[in-house]
Amino acid sequence: xxxxxxxxxxxITKRGQNVTFRCDPxxxxxxxxxxxxxxxxxxxxxxxxxxxxxxxxxxxxxxxFSAERPKGSFSTLEIQRTEQGDSAMYLCAxxxxxTQYFGPGTRLLVL
Amino acid sequence: xxxxxxxxxxxxxxxxxSAVIKCTYSDSASNYFPWYKQELGKGPQLIIDIRSNVGEKxxxxxxxxxxxxxxxxxLHITETQPEDSAVYFCAAETGGFKTIFGAGTRLFVKA
Numbered sequence: 001x002x003x004x005x006x007x008x009x010x011x012i013t014k015r016g017q018n019v020t021f022r023c024d025p026x027x028x029x030x031x032x033x034x035x036x037x038x039x040x041x042x043x044x045x046x047x048x049x050x051x052x053x054x055x056x057x058x059x060x061x062x063x064x065f066s067a068e069r070p071k072g073s074f075s076t077l078e079i080q081r082t083e084q085g086d087s088a089m090y091l092c093a094x095x096x097x098x099t100q101y102f103g104p105g106t107r108l109l110v111l
Numbered sequence: 112x113x114x115x116x117x118x119x120x121x122x123x124x125x126x127x128x129s130a131v132i133k134c135t136y137s138d139s140a141s142n143y144f145p146w147y148k149q150e151l152g153k154g155p156q157l158i159i160d161i162r163s164n165v166g167e168k169x170x171x172x173x174x175x176x177x178x179x180x181x182x183x184x185x186l187h188i189t190e191t192q193p194e195d196s197a198v199y200f201c202a203a204e205t206g207g208f209k210t211i212f213g214a215g216t217r218l219f220v221k222a
Binding site: 002004031033040041042043044045048050055056091093098099100101102103104105 | 115117143145147152153154155156157160162200202204208209210211212213214215
């Protein structure tokens with residue numbers, strides 16, 4: 001257990017529905033990252049926060065995806081109008097320098 | 112764009128033997144190279160990392176080597192044990208936040 005928690009751990013939804021995931025980083029960490037991981041692949045970078053500021057977004061993050069980190073603490077990742085291609089593991093990581101500590105992930109299945 | 116290639120995709124060794132996983136990266140500005148172990152249903156766990164000003168680092172049975180000129184880095188696990196069986200990911204970080212992961216190596220250690 002790295003100290004990074006994610007909720008929920010599993011989510012099944014129907015195509016077209018909206019979903020929201022939460023990440024609670026290690027409390028003293030100012031950096032927070034979101035990744036997407038599909039079966040048999042490494043994590044793919046989605047977005048990065050330094051405290052409450054979202055400093056970078058991947059081209060993978062379409063306009064259906066939005067992430068927030070109010071007050072520089074927990075973060076949420078919302079996917080609107082889900083598609084079957086959104087099915088994946090969504091990982092959150094936190095850190096203070098280069099080292100990133102990952103949470104257990106939220107596995108999303110879109111039917 | 113930036114890329115990290117990882118080989119082999121699958122590796123099977125006998126308990127007690129050594130395992131070597133190799134990665135190459137494309138972005139010469141990369142300066143931090145972590146290795147992660149991921150077990151089924153869990154997030155990646157950092158096992159060792161190396162920075163660009165160091166050529167080799169060792170931690171008990173695990174060692175990592177870096178050749179910046181050739182843009183190669185490798186993970187070496189000695190005296191493998193069944194509990195080392197997992198998927199291992201290499202990664203390269205540029206600019207302090209953007210981390211590119213390899214596709215992973217599934218390691219099987221046979222008892």
